[in-house]
Amino acid sequence: MHWSPDAQGVNGIYLGKDIVAEASKVIEDVMRAITPKVMTWGQYGEAGVHVLRRHVLGQPLPPYRPDYTRCIDHFLIHAGGYAVLKGLQEGLNLPSSAMIASFAALREYGNTSASTTWYAFGYTEACEGVKRGQRVFQLGVGGGMKGGCNVWRALRDVDGSKHSAWAHFAGKRLTEADLPRGIDKDVVRHPRAVELLAHAGPISALDTETIDEH
Template sequence: MDLLAVACLSLAGCLVSYMLRWVLEWRSQRCYMLHYECYKGRDEMKLNTGKCAEVVQRNKNLGLEEYRFLLRTMVSSGIGEETYGPRNVLEGREENPTLPDALSEMDDIIFSTTDNLFRRTGVSPSEIDILVLNVSLFAPAPSLASRVINRYKMRDDIKCYNLSGLGCSASVISIDLVQRLFKTCKNSLALVVSTETMGPHWYCGKNRSMMLSNCLFRAGGSSVLLTNDPRRKNKAIMRLKTVVRAHVGSDDDAYSCCIQMEDKEGYQGFLLTKYLKNAAAKALTKNLQVLLPKVLPMKELLRYAIVRSLKKKTKGESSGGGIGLNLKTGLQHFCIHPGGRAIIEGAGKSLGLNEYDIEPSRNALHRFGNTSSGGLWYVLGYMEAKKRLRKGDKLLMISMGAGFESNNCVWDIMKDLDDENVWTDSIQRYPEAAKVPNPFKEKFDWINDETLSSVRIA
């Protein structure tokens, strides 16, 4: 056999080996979503304008200026009056929360969503191989994940993970963890539970930067069922395409822009600083630099590179706002974390999205508030309720959270989605690409300095 033949056989062997390794790696990274469930509170848990005013007036630490600031923040928050509050706050016990209060709040959210998930999918708790539960601000012993295992009497060989301190983007981190575990856990089922405890962390002081969390954060959460079992592929609604995580916590301003702390009077709360917007932009930019080349077509990437190069030659540097890429060449839907009106609008502008694209996030914030790590799934539920999600579409989830970090993922939609969900009884009140009424503006925007004093005394 001559040298050419040997070389050809060697090359062919290398190609076969490479393709086999690629196929095996691809198979090991399979991650399908079977279903998801979002929490929906009872009507008596709704924080309407009247109850919000009562809660605010109970805070005797507020002076006239703080009271006015809080009302203005509520008016401009983008929050509606059907969001859900924790029981101890609604009952006037926000200054003295108890451990049973926190556990009761978690039980209601976690078990209602997992009960519904098991019922709708037909999966038994005993079939779960991996459990990942994330709650940032509450870490009792035994862990909340252990509480789930005890409630459902799950198997003793289950792989259990209880995550804390990861903020609003913990749900995507949990999905990334599951995908990595799937590489060594074949034909498995994973349950991801994402929520946050509001009751024990209601801020009762007068620091303006810490009062913001009371205006935005609300009770909520989600449970998601994932699998890498090819036998369940036909039942899946979405397939995970890629996950990218970026962390800018080495920057002191970014690290401290969203942080749990005590104020000067000893009141515990969550501080949100003015640097939050810059930190979010920095983390999101670093994330998209890695993620977008994986999901956008080569034609769009080449167009962007050429245009950017020409701009540098003619103007010395790239100009204009936004990232310059047309995301809609490879993505059809955008789940932006409903953390606040400024975050949603800022992300939409930088990504070149229009009102239709950010409508689901804007309305999820209005209807359910900022539900921390569970927020993305309310946005997804809105899209499904509006019958936007069709087989073959690609969906980008954009999450940002304390650290500061941006954790994003892309899903391939495997079937048309139109199941009933938490939006079923309210979706008709949210018309396409239209601004919904602001009840706080209607009821509080008329307040001026003179009337404010009398309202505060009353």
């Protein structure tokens, strides 16, 4: 990822085809470093049993991966695009409910690189609510490649109702049905897409089912 001119001499940001693989390596390094610091005591016990079964008993098990929803209350994931979020969701094994803040940031503000995590933070404070003692996990990736994460613990209940970036929501929580595309099932729901399809002429019931599936 770098800044350079193209074949016509126009300057722009170049993204190599290996950017996804490199970003994955960075995120893996970040998660390896932070995971032992946020796991619960119960998860330490599970990890110990897992290591015993895998390395001592020789059972063919994959590396231990904790359930992050047991040690983190809110997730702010780099919203670099729909595919990026889906990939990170799968890699971290997170439920759709944990991804709403990031998808909300993507819907309202688009791909603003790692700063999407701060928009997601604002949404979480303004619409989800952060209670005293809860943990908020923030994961971002940038050029280099570089990756980083913050784990915040709330020292008090947070009232983010006046957050300027989300004032237009008036504290309303988004659901998956409010998103242009589904999280669990990639169904396009954007009103503009529906409008374009309406002007495209009549379509059969079979065509409609195909559109919903894709």
